[in-house]
Amino acid sequence: MNEHSAYRPNLELETRLSKRLLDVLIRAGLLVVLVTLCYRIFSPFIALMSWALVLAVTLYPAQQWLARRLGGRSGLSSTLLVLLIVVVLVLPTAVLMSSVADSVHLLLAELQQNTLQIPPPHASVAGWPLVGDKLYALWELAHNDLPAAIASLQPKIGNLAKTALALVAGVAGAVLSFLASVIIAGVFMAYGDAGERRGRSIFNRIVGGRRGDEFAQLCSATIRAVALGVVGVALIQAIVAGLVLLVAGVPFAGVLAALVLVLAIAQLPALLITLPAIAYIWWSGMHGTALAVVYTALLLLVGVIDNVLKPLLLGRGVDAPMPVILLGAIGGLAGAGILGMFVGAVLLALGYQVLIWWVDSNPDLEVVTELPPAPLQPPE
Template sequence: MEAMESSKIFTKNVIEAVIKVSILGVIVVWTFQLIKPFMIPVIWGMILAVAVEPFIARVAKMLGGRRSLAAVLFVLLIIAALVIPSVLLVMSSVDAVQGLAEQMQNKTLVIPPPPAKVADWPLIGNSVYQVWQLFSTNLEAGLKQFAPQIKAAAGPLLGSVGGGVIGVFMIIISTAVSGVFLAKAEKSSAVAEKIITRVVGEKGAEITALATATIRGVMQGVVGVAVIQAILSAVGMVVVGVPAAGLWAALVLVCAVSQLPPILVLGPVAAYVFSVAETTPAVIFLVWALFISASDGFLKPMLMGRGVDIPMLVILLGALGGMMMFGIIGLFVGAVVLAIMYTLFMAWLDEVDQKNVELEEGS
């Protein structure tokens, strides 16, 4: 009789537990679906806030300790730096497309013939020369001949433009989120440390400090190097008179942040310089482009590992793997996660070694 009663109680408890867990699971899934659209801006905002917090602290000190004002100024500055060039770029692009369409409609579009130097380019020179010559002598025939290639390139081009616009809006939202975190930096840091401590135990403070240092290290080693390379590229292109140097520099920035060599952009630019400039400045620009592309070899070791007590290779692998999985945000999230796992693994090894030493001493 008692066994039957115990079985009923056990069954009742199991059913109640299953119902509670199921309800909790449904709530968790719904909550995740609700916040999913905002996860990327929030994560980006957290990373940005951690990366620039030392700078904001110095600015707040200059403003008499008014951290909220410093955070607001930072947000407004970043948004202005993004919105103004984006609007100007869109307006200039629209004007250029409209002008091109009008010239094509009126049949007044003239493409200058290719310089003879183009045919001397290695590998692609002859093909480029022939295509360029075709478009300069008979534009309509060139458009008909290469219509499939033009249509195939138009789709990805428009998609990349749309993605760029969405990316700008995402960064604006993330910047606003980072401003909230920066205004309440101490409270945000305390909450983050409390959550991490709840998850990993007494090493919460150590893991929090490691994550902070890793984010700043990756910001210096990836974004910092990319900005340096983009600025150097812009300087070189302005000196030799490359049209739309700012746009090419922006492409260099994208390549560098994506861990692609800047020579992918600077190579074609150098080829253009060889076709329109004298040999000496063209060679100097090519050397400058190669130097910029190779500069991450010594800039990243100097900047990326600064303030992070883990191998630079761990940060780099985490950043690259994260980028391949999650895009730009993965640069930072991947490096943080891999650095944390590395630290936990090394702590576990040290703990095992310590226990072995204690056992040997006890025996």
């Protein structure tokens, strides 16, 4: 009797624990299924919503300043800010994207109709190390007999044409996505107070009270610093450079503007693009001396304008290394297109900052102060 009475409570405890464990596993499984379904539904919009959130966090102080000037009307201030961004950024970006598409279409049409004219190579090209002879021979062949040169490069030309057509097809989508993200950011800013409180509540729930507020401030500061000081400066520099090149009649102005954007995000000087463009303006002879001087001054200014904009837009407050930002931009471009380049740079820099903050704020790390050695006592 004693053995049975002692075993029965243990059996009942095991039964209750097994039922409790089964209940927990079922709930966890249902939660995993729900999260998976939500992710699969939301995944096509991740890049778009992420960039809209980055824009909202970045522009929220400006929206609050404007709302105070308008008597606290948050919706009106958000609408005006969105319209300003559309005029200043979206429309010039659409013009440059259209230039890229036109340049690609023109190049493909000239290649198909054999009307593309290649200038003769300079004699100094043959003296370049390693590739000079082959490059000179190919260039001369393209000048004298372009169809033969194109035939010698098959199937590389075919693959390049497919890539170019895919790029043209994605131009309209990129512009529309950028415009949609700006509009969604305006909606976020209109409800910014409630969103900020909800965000802080989420951070407090994840990492704790005081540390949650620190984490929220770190995320906001990093997003604003990278979005303004790196991505914002690069976007402004690329748009201004592209518009100047477009007005100056430099071929492939949109493509050159895209190269300026990539170089600026990588923290490389835009002069690598603007100086050859200046040389082309003088070499082509399309403009008079006065216009050539004006375009030269503008392109030189564009090449160094980041040194002025970065301190003004908090660029020097970015603690993330430039390779982290560059890898984020390249990875985002490969994974989500042009819009992903901006999102990737910001999010990878944010992840780096969060990792460093988590390592430095270890609560178990104790600072051990070394006690000074006791003075020696003289022997008795």
